[in-house]
Amino acid sequence: MINTYNESNLHKTLKILYAQKHNGTTEIPFKNFIADIIDEKGNIIEIQTGAPSRLKEKVRVALENKTEITIVHPVALEKIIETYDENKKLVSKRKSPKRCSVYSALDGLTGLAPFLSDRKFTVIFLEVIICEQRIKTAEPVQLKNKSRHFKKAWYKTGKKLLEIKGENVFNGKKSWLSLIPHELLKGEFSSKDVREKLDKASSSYANVLLWLLFHGGLINFIRTEGRFKIYSIKK
Structure with a gap:
């Protein structure tokens, strides 16, 4: 350009x-x-x-x-x-x-x-x-x-x-949720799941991505499993 x-x-x-x-x-x-x-x-x-x-x-x-x-x-x-x-x-x-x-x-x-x-x-x-x-x-x-x-x-x-x-x-909501790998959107997921689906350069930002979406009211916290928090998309 x-x-x-x-x-x-x-x-x-x-x-x-x-x-x-x-x-x-x-x-x-x-x-x-x-x-x-x-x-x-x-x-x-x-x-x-x-x-x-x-x-x-x-x-x-x-x-x-x-x-x-x-x-x-x-x-x-x-x-x-x-x-x-x-x-x-x-x-x-x-x-x-x-x-x-x-x-x-x-x-x-x-x-x-x-x-x-x-x-x-x-x-x-x-x-x-x-x-x-x-x-x-x-x-x-x-x-x-x-x-x-x-x-x-x-x-x-x-x-x-x-x-x-x-x-x-x-x-809007849809555009921000596009940062989560598409195959995770229909179920529950953790930062580990997101990290494994992103490319190497982006994977280290999985935690801040989920923090941002949670505090933005776009995903729900479900429970904790071991060291990981489990989330799902807010309907």
């Missing part, structure tokens, strides 16, 4: 793209917050490159006011890391071994569990290829927000969108 988009800020780039796509206006006041985009129908679109749960209050306010709200969350299928020296000269370029997916993004969604079944609430997991830009430092450094457990000899300066590969749209 896009070969390259030379914006230094991933959030800004996606905001422009989605505003254009939905004939929307950016940075519009709505109740007690500023919406990233309000489209031509008056619906809200929020671009969230960090954990979507940070938008819990915005989602709550929008839904209480009967307004549709969509969160667009980029999921990096592939990440290119460019490292520059302090004179902004490129010193290395490599692919990160880390690959993200819809399942790996679920951890950042737990705060929004109460809204999953609301048809006015949509999450778009946007599959992307991005470039992360870093500056190499002479000595290991801490970040300004003190978030590093160990100092490193580089810091990030931004992310750039290289390509959009596709959208995974989740809206």
Whole structure:
């Protein structure tokens, strides 16, 4: 869809793209917050490159006011890391071994569990290829927000969108339940069952998936068998 988009800020780039796509206006006041985009129908679109749960209050306010709200969350299928020296000269370029997916993004969604079944609430997991830009430092450094457990000899300066590969749209009960392997939906299942049916890369997220669906009111807890909780789909 896009070969390259030379914006230094991933959030800004996606905001422009989605505003254009939905004939929307950016940075519009709505109740007690500023919406990233309000489209031509008056619906809200929020671009969230960090954990979507940070938008819990915005989602709550929008839904209480009967307004549709969509969160667009980029999921990096592939990440290119460019490292520059302090004179902004490129010193290395490599692919990160880390690959993200819809399942790996679920951890950042737990705060929004109460809204999953609301048809006015949509999450778009946007599959992307991005470039992360870093500056190499002479000595290991801490970040300004003190978030590093160990100092490193580089810091990030931004992310750039290289390509959009596709959208995974989740809206309403049926779409969220599609994350559970189809053959398990008619009976009872545990996290072990889900883990065994998912591919290797996704299987480690079985527990957070079931936690999210349970707290979203989409599955029932039946009983405990040994170390595992048993669930079924809520009718």
